[in-house]
Amino acid sequence: MKSLFEIGRYFVFLTKVFARPEKGKMYFKRFFEEIYSLGINSLGIVTIISVFMGMVITLQTAYNLENPLIPEYLVGLTTRDSMILEFSSTIVGLILAGKVGSNIASEIGTMQVTEQIDALEIMGVNPASFLVMPKIFAFMFILPFLVIFSIFIGVTGGFIISATTNVISIQDYLYGIHYAFNEYYVTYTLIKSVFFAFIITSVSSYFGYYTKGGALEVGRASTKGVVYSSIFILLFNYILTQLLLT
């Protein structure tokens, strides 16, 4: 019953968010600010997790391919395809659900409990639309770039392994990452990332927006935002994979 109410309210919230903007120019300005604060500010964490993931995938695959009949370059191919298919969109999505999601939910939650949202409303601004719409569009725009960036960094991580250890030769690794490249995988992962961006921003904004009370509730809203974003990312990862890959 409670969850039905939440789902209903979430969709009502979305209709508020996607109402016609009052002043396009201000929304545009906010869009660029959000690209910076949600996207560019996440470059650091995306770099760190991607390079380590690329390294670990390469190491694990190399250790598991002991069979001499399987060519070594498959290690490079596996690193590339794992990054493209799953890690750079889903894992990065989950990590960013933590970073960006909690950031958004606590920002909007704080604005709610300190009456900043009421202040906007009084001025005749639609707060849901003004605060949330630019976030959603900005993140849907920038996350695919972060994913592509993550793929490159991950593959570079694997390269570091091939260059610094002797589990696989540089030649084999480089051959592998060029071998049988399927462009559709990239399309697939970018489509996923756009969905994930929408989920993270809208779900965490929703929990922030309906915060009632004080600092404690803001913390709770932020946790909920992260947890539900993550769950929906995993759910949609499954649905989209069913739809797009099989």
Added chain:
Amino acid sequence: MIEVKNISKSFDGKQVLKDITATFHTGKINLIIGQSGSGKSVLLKSLVGLHKIDKGEIIYDKRPYSTLNFKQKKQIRREIGMVFQGGALFDSATVLENVMFPLEMFTKMSPAEKRDRAEFCIEKVHLENANKKYPSEISGGMQKRVAIARAIALNPKYLFCDEPNSGLDPKTSIIIDNLIKEITTEFNITTIVNTHDMNSVMEIGDNIIYIYQGNKWWEGNKSEIFKTENPELNNFVFASELYKKIKKTI
């Protein structure tokens, strides 16, 4: 002039406002006083439309709010300035940006004009050298003043202040009270101020409404309030030892 007719408001079955009827006059400071939890903030938020009232009518200068269409309601919102109990400044924006915000959203002024207007409002509240500071970097009293500057940026016809001087020292409180009074008479605004501060009542109480447990219990002005026989109001007004002593002398 804002007229309020028989408004009631409940939350989850608990009635907070009980059939309140009142008139708030133009060019005057209309005070709403009452104990903490009596329903002052709820009344103020109901007046501006942040709470949907269950019953009754609110009339802004002959315009009954409930009969207005979306566009007309929006127009009234533009005529309202509000100072929230906690200030409600946008914490990601500087003082100047906070005051400029309504101008950015709702006017076609040039950047220079917006700046001028914002600086004029900031000057009105006697704030100097704070333009570039963020709300977290200024004191509570300064935040309240910025909130007032932001509320008057669009030349409101109606100004609502929810405890503009709570948490401030007596001297700063008086400065803020006088500021509100000055703005109200200068621009002929219908001002409604929530307070439980007796000093404010003395300073600026042109027209006072006393709320007791969600009811309008008493109405009058600052000279009448000290002579009242109403026991609940007496308890409220003469709560402190100081005022009890004063009462004996009058």
